[in-house]
Amino acid sequence: xxxxxESGPRLVKPSETLSLTCAVSGGSVNNDPYYWSWIxxxxxxxxxxxxHIFYSGSTSYNPSLLSRVTIxxxxxxxxxxxxxxSVTAADTALYYCARTSVSGPVEYWGQGTLVTVSS
Amino acid sequence: SYVLTQPPSVSVAPGKTARISCGGNNIGxxxxxxxxxKPGQAPVLVIYYDSDRPSGIPERFSGSNSGNTxxxxxxxxxxxxxxxxxxxxxxxxxxxxxxxxGTKVTVL
Numbered sequence: 001x002x003x004x005x006e007s008g009p010r011l012v013k014p015s016e017t018l019s020l021t022c023a024v025s026g027g028s029v030n031n032d033p034y035y036w037s038w039i040x041x042x043x044x045x046x047x048x049x050x051x052h053i054f055y056s057g058s059t060s061y062n063p064s065l066l067s068r069v070t071i072x073x074x075x076x077x078x079x080x081x082x083x084x085x086s087v088t089a090a091d092t093a094l095y096y097c098a099r100t101s102v103s104g105p106v107e108y109w110g111q112g113t114l115v116t117v118s119s
Numbered sequence: 120s121y122v123l124t125q126p127p128s129v130s131v132a133p134g135k136t137a138r139i140s141c142g143g144n145n146i147g148x149x150x151x152x153x154x155x156x157k158p159g160q161a162p163v164l165v166i167y168y169d170s171d172r173p174s175g176i177p178e179r180f181s182g183s184n185s186g187n188t189x190x191x192x193x194x195x196x197x198x199x200x201x202x203x204x205x206x207x208x209x210x211x212x213x214x215x216x217x218x219x220x221g222t223k224v225t226v227l
Contacts, residue, residue, distance in 0.1 A: 037216070047154075047162065047205055049216035060214040063120060096161060100216065103209040104168070105152035109161035 002026040004097045004110035012091075012117050018084040022097030022110060023077070030055050030075040034107075035100040038071060038082045040093040041112070048093075052100060053080055087117045121210045123219035130225045131196045139222045141189040141206035149208040151189040153182060156203045165204075166191060193224070201226045 008020035022036070029036050035052035042048075051061035053071045061069050065084070073080040084091060095115055099108040124142040131137040141151060151169050154162035164173050166182040169189065179194045193200055206219035 039216075046221040047207075047218040049218065051215060062215050063213055103211065103214070104150065105164050105207065106154070106162070106216070107164060109163075112161055 002099055002108040004099065004108060006095060006097050006110045006113040008113065008115070010113065010115060012087055012115060013119050014088055014117055015086055018082070018087050018091060018115055018117075020082045020095055020097070020113065020115070021079050022081070023079050024099075025078070027099065028055075028075075029053075029073045029078055029080050030057070032099075033102065035102060036071075036073065036080045037098045037100045037106065039096045039098055039106070039109075041096070042090075042093045043114075050082065050084075050095075054102075089117050091115070092117045120213060121208065121217045123206055123208065123217055125204075125206060125219040125222045127220070128223045128225065130227055131193075132227045133196055133198060135196055137193040137196050137200070137224055139191045139193075139204050139206075139224065141191070141219045142187055143189075143208065144187060146187055146189050146208065147185045149184075151182065151184045152207045153180075153191045154205045154207065155200075156205065157201075162205065196224075196226055198226050200224060 003025045005023045037052040038050040068085045070083040094112040096112045097110045098106045100106045153166040156162040169184040170182045181192045
């Protein structure tokens with residue numbers, strides 16, 4: 001059973017950088033042929049796919065966030081990370097890490113972590 | 120990018136059938152996945168590739184997809200089915216997931 005756990009600062013100031021890490025157990029970020037994804041959900045709103053990293057290291061991002069987002073992984077710790085720069089209040093959301101089948105459904109989700117952008 | 124449209128809300132009496140639509144341009148040519156999200160919880164996959172059910176999901180949940188509309192059907196609705204439901208497809212042009220706008224199902 002794959003388990004994912006997000007971690008990182010819960011409060012980020014406007015214009016600064018949001019940084020989250022996802023610890024994976026029950027799977028390998030650089031050996032298992034899946035997308036390791038980040039998805040967010042603003043309070044009271046719907047789901048938005050941010051992007052993913054494939055086990056090969058290739059990445060793909062939502063075009064609406066492309067200029068501000070980077071996803072990477074750390075195989076030695078079996079983790080993958082999200083960097084989102086120049087944040088605004090609109091980036092306040094519950095951030096989920098997840099495992100997604102290639103071009104398919106999101107099969108496993110973390111519990112989510114709420115990140116608030118505020119001064 | 121690709122847009123998926125769902126009705127904001129659907130109300131259904133216990134024991135009846137709920138149908139949730141997901142509209143998108145030629146969505147019938149894509150694989151559609153459905154998620155159930157209860158308050159304070161992460162989404163759970165209930166239907167994948169139009170009509171397949173993950174293990175542990177009741178047979179009361181079924182799906183179909185044709186033309187410009189995909190549909191999630193919940194038969195014999197129970198109080199525990201009250202939740203938000205999201206459809207999802209893959210945008211192959213940009214290689215990322217696209218979620219529908221979400222539908223809140225209320226059991227009367």
